[in-house]
Amino acid sequence: MIYFDNSATTKPYEEVLDTYLKVNRDFYGNASSLHNFGGRAEGLISKAREQIANLIGVKTSEIIFTSGGTEGNNLAIKGVALKYRGRGNHIITTSIEHPSVLEPCRQLEQMGFDVTYLPVNSEGIVSVDDVEAALTENTILVSTIHVNNEIGSIQPINEIGQLLSRYSKVIYHIDHIQGAGKIPLDLYGNSVDLCTFSAHKFHGLKGSGFLYKNQGVRLDPQVTGGNQEQKIRSGTENTGGIVAMAKALRMELLAQKEKGNTLQQISEFLFYELMKLPQIIIHSPRNGAPHIVNFSVIGHKGEVIVHALEEEGIIVSTTSACSSKENTPSSTLLALGVNEDIAKSAVRVSLSYENTMDEAQQFMKALHEVLERLNKVMRRKK
Helix, strand or coil, X not given: CEECXXXXXXXXXXXXXXXXXXXXXXXXXXXXXXXXXXXXXXXXXXHHHHHHHHHHCCCHHHEEEECCHHHXXXXXXXXXXXXXXXXXXXXXXXXXXXXXXXXXXXXXXXXXXEEEEECCCCCCCCCHHHXXXXXXXXXXXXXXXXXXXXXXXXXXXXXXXXXHCCCCCCEEEEECCCCCCCCCCCCCCCCCCEEEEEHHHXXXXXXXXXXXXXXCCCCCCCECCCCCCCCCECCCCCXXXXXXXXXXXXXXXXXXXXXXHHHHHHHHHHHHHHHCCCCEEEXXXXXXXXXXXXXXXXXXXXXXXXXXXXXXXXXXXXXXXXXXXXXXXXXXXXXXXXXXXXXXXXXXXXXXXXXXXXXXXXXXXXXHHHHHHHHHXXXXXC
């Protein structure tokens, strides 16, 4: 099998699985317990927190462990909105955010908040001028995705951060879930206040994640109970998942250094080969993230291409995994100005550092064969 659906989830590294099993087998005590056995679990969590903080260049106290990206985004957005609603009720985001950002924003609108959804250009990039024009005296939060999960466009994080550094009342949140380990992000240098990460996007395990929270930012807790995680996120800690996540992040960042050029070469090969096919429209920008290539096949629905390739042993996807079963066109592609029929024909190839050029070549060979077969069927129907 060739697995090209890494934006949906990645295969855990073997070393990460080994770590998870060892911690859950040997250190299964509750980290909140008073006894030494629980204290050993607490020590492992503290060490993982320190390792993660060092890897992303922040203070240890600024790491809040969560269950993943959806919870992290909800905690950041709702946590800011409810904590700072005395300052204002205006939130700015973009039209191509992940559902775990868009849905909390819509929920907040029902609670009386005002949300501005900024448009993007044909390459899926928001204008910094539009961000500035949208700011009002009531703005308390700007939330943008770093790397779009469907087309791989990269937002101008640094420029937006420089802009917002002049507005002390406005908190800046980044959804870095697709960018972690692929596109570098200097949190302090870009004036980021909150940033979301999810372990299963960088070869960790599902159900683990963390939120970077600048020490000057306060959040209204969304999960209350046992007062874990600085009283911001209650619940018995997932010790094995947390320790495994720290290892996964370290391994992913090492792979970025060692295999980053290879990943870029594979991406360029796919772009070059896809551009040769007159039936293909590529939606991903050439200067986007190297691990995502999104394209439409004119005349065929995306799901047909996905299933046909799966029969050839190749796993790809259509839209975001969170939306793929809704049978609706990608809202991201519609926001780019793509018409509905073309959007319904979209296919996403998403890579990891584990993929090879040989796999990319096999994918292109299979795609040629699939298109030839499907086109013959279409001609017969006519």
